[in-house]
Amino acid sequence: MKAQHPTAHDRLVILAGDGKVLKGSAREGRSALSFLSVFFHELALTVAQVDQAGRHEAKGMQDLLPTLTTLFGNGWLMTLDAAYTERELTTRIDEAGGAYLVPLKNNTRSLKEWAMFAFTYPAHDHVVNVERRSGEIWERRTSVITGEQVPEEIKEGLCGVQTLIRREHQVTRRDGTQRVEVRYAVSSRLLTAQEAERIWRGHWGIENRSHHCRDVVLHEDACRLRRGAQGRAMLNGVIVALLNGQTRQITALVRRLTIDPLLALQLLIPELASR
Template sequence: MRGTRNSIFEAIHVVSAWSNKQGITLAALESVGKSNEIKTIPKLLDIIDIKNATITTDAMGCQRAIAQKIMDKKGDYVLQVKGNQKCLNTEIQAFYHKARREGFIGIEHDFFEEVTKGHGRIEQRIYHHVALTDWMESTQQWEGAKTIIRAERKRIINEKESTEVSWYLSSLDVDAKHAGHAVRGHWGVENNLHWRLDVIFREDECRMNSGAMSMAVIKRFCMNLLTTKDNTKRGMKHRVMAAAIDDDYREKVLMSV
C-alpha cells in the first residue's frame, strides 16, 4: 500500500491468500516489510484450510519451511525457483538437461501445451513435468518434493517474438496439465486481486496509516461480495459504482444468501 508511506512510517505490505478457482480472498495479513513475507506466509497458511489444495507463491516464498508447512497441512505446492535459491535452481536445470540428453529413460514425465490468442498477441505455453530421481541431492531437503516443472512461454506481439522459461519445484505427481494450470493460475492473484485493488479500489492512493490494514481487509471483503453475489457479466468497476448508487443492488449484495 504505497500511499501509507511517509516520513515516519514505512509502507504497509499485505500478503493475501487468493482462491483462483473461486476468485476471492481467503485471508490477508500485514507483513512488516516486504522481506518479512517469508515469515508471514506460514502464519497465513495457519488460518486457512488448504487440505487437497495446490499452493503457489512468488519466488520469494520458495522456502523449505513453507514447503514443510504446506505438507503438514495436507496440501501440495508449486514453488517457483529463481535466484533466491541459486543452488537449487542450478541443480534443477542441470538435472533437466541431463535427463533430456538421455531421452528421459526411466524417468516419468509428461507434456502439456496450450495456445491462446487475444489483444493482438499469440501466446504458446509448453509445460514439461518431470519426476525427480536420487540424482537430485538438494531436493531431498524439501519435504514432499516429487517433481520439477519447466514452463516455456512463447509470445508473438506485433510480429515480435519472445521466449521465457521458468522453473518450479513441486510436490505434485506427474500430470503436466494439472501442473500447467497451477502455474498459469498463480497469476490470477495479480490480474484479479492486485490489479483491481490498485485500479478500481485505489489502494495505492490510500494515504491513511492508522487503520490502513483494516481498510485493506474491508476492500477485499467488498470485492468478495461483489464477486460472489453478482453473477452477471458486468465488470468489477461497474459493480462498485452500482453498489454506491443503487439501493436495490446494494441490498442484494449485502443481504442475499
C-alpha cells in the same frame, strides 16, 4: 467461505499467496504498510491476511498456515513467487498438511541449475497451449518430471518435492520476431503437465482479480489510513469477492451501484431482490 463451499475439505483447493504494499499508508520516516495474503481462486476471496511487520515474506506467511488448515483441512495447494522459495517455509507447509508450487530462480541458483540439467533428457509428460492475442501467437510448452526422476539435490533443498516443472513461453509478434522465456518450478504434489500448467498460470489471479481490483475500484493505494488498515484491506477483499460473484465487468457494476445503492444492499441480502 465455508457456507459457499462446504465440500472444500473433500477436494484439492488451489490458493495463491502474495504480498501487497498499501502505498498511501507511507509517512515521513515510516514505511508503507505491507500485508501478506492468501487468495482462494474459486470465490476470488482473500481468506487470510497478516501484517508483514518488516519480516521476510516467508517468515510472515508461516503465520497464516494454521488458518488454511482450519478452512481447508489437508487438501490445499498454495502457489507462491520466488521470494517464498526456501526450505523452512516449504517444510512448514508440508507439516500443516498442505502442498506448494514455487518457482526456481536466481535466489535458488543451484536448484535451478539442477532443474535445467534434468530437462536435458526428454520429459514423457508435456502439454502445449497456443493462443492468439492482438495478432500475436502465444505458445506455452509445459513439461514435468516426477517421483524418482527428480534430482536428489532438489529434494534435499526443498521439503517433499514430487514434481519438477519446466515452462517455456514463446511469443511470436506480428513482424515475425520472437521472445522466448523458460522458467522452472517445483511442487510437493504429484502433478501432470496439464495440472502444473493450469495451477502455475493461475497464480496471478491474486494480482489480477484481487490486488489490482482493490486499487482500481476501491482506491486502496490512495488511502492514507494506518490505524485499522488491516481490517479495511480484509473488507476490501470481501467486497471484491462479492463483486466478482456478480460479473467480470467490475468497474461497470460499481458505476451501477453508485447510481442505485439498493442494488448494493441486495448483494449482501439476496432476499431483498425478490421483494
